[in-house]
Amino acid sequence: MIKINNLVKAFGAKRAVDGVSFAVERGEVLGFLGPNGAGKSTTMRMITGFIPPTSGTVTVGGHDVAEAPLDAKRLIGYLPEAAPSYPDMTVQGFLSFAAELRGLDGDARKRAIGRAVERCFLASVLHQSIDTLSKGYKHRTCLAQALIHDPDVLILDEPTDGLDPNQKHEVRNLIRELGKTKAIIFSTHILEEVDAACTRAIIIDRGRIVASGTPDELGRPLDEVFRRLTLSDTVKA
């Protein structure tokens, strides 16, 4: 479903992403690991078509993101890093807006909103304005937006960030469940999540892939592997 070939993104002289290639098929949940600033978000932004790559290609469901962006974007549900949403809208209004932009009308839209609300446990805040919600609810509202059109591809940038342990658990279960029928990439720096939700993981450091495989193949314990393969900010500086 997702094919990434030799992807490079340079900001000035700095290469934030430096020759990354991988593929994700339906039924796979790919954990995207790496320290802060390793290039995880930049890679995801290129997959979703938010920023153009300096070189390399991304295809989603056979559509080149650079050449047929709309066809590719239709297949993708995307949760950006900070889980942004329009604070002046209600949860219902926001999801309805997202559904409408996804081309869902009438009954189909109602059903889509109902399903996303149920999956993300938003029923109790449906008519509340988003700026009055707690961080966990805001986050799940944005997640619901990504799921609204039941996409084949999910790109989730730190989907469990800022959630409490119960919510983290629920979101991981949700990702695992959705992963049976979709192609999912999610980034995290919480290593237990790899075991909890992923079928495969990639570790990225300073824009390059440094390890790839199932959690078992990467080696145990994971955090030791992670530390051995990546450099912390303090060392880099």
Next chain:
Amino acid sequence: MSAWHAIRTIAKRELVSYFTSPVAYVFLVIFLLLTGFLTFTAGAFFERGEASLGAFFGWHPWVYLVLVPAAGMRLWSEERRAGTLELLLTMPVTTWQAILGKFLASWAFLAIALALTFPVVVTTNVLGDPDNGVIFAGYLGSLFLAGAYLAISCMTSAMTRNQVVAFILSVVICLFLLLAGFNPVTDLLVRWASPAFVDTVAAFSVVTHFDGFQKGVIDTRDLFFFLSVIGFSLFATGVVLRNR
């Protein structure tokens, strides 16, 4: 999904968001108070003794100078600041659909504000016998004037995540477009520049092109000027957004 559907969806959200925040109401009240005050007090509407809206429309380039950038400054800078830009542009919509949707929504909002000045028209019609064709042309010109300022605000708003910076940039550009054809300025220019030069500079001014509408003349050249400013600014908005 058709392009028009996407534009309409984005426009609807934007227009609703004006009215769910206090922005719309503050804007409307200030706009109506300001135009009312300037028309009847500073513009000497009654003392003129003529059944026309000259005293009303004459102020619009100045009132819009401050108020239109205030209405347009948040369009893109707020999306950038809140990160919703990433959400919007990863939806299956093109950049120009998003630009057009947001622009049309704020233009519609300005049209609502302008429409709410109807008591001036009613007053003039009660007190005298004005040429309503001239008044209509004035309103049309005013709407295009607002659209031109708004498109410029759209562009400056796309450049920064700071609304204040967007506002100031936009006021400066609009002020330039205003002063280039403002009589005291052109009179000053005539003293040391050739008349042809002064005319060329004045041709870039919104005032020069708004004048005709105020006199009741709907000239395609004036319409073309305003549409060009709008078109160019929205195109620049697209370039800025693509190179963010």
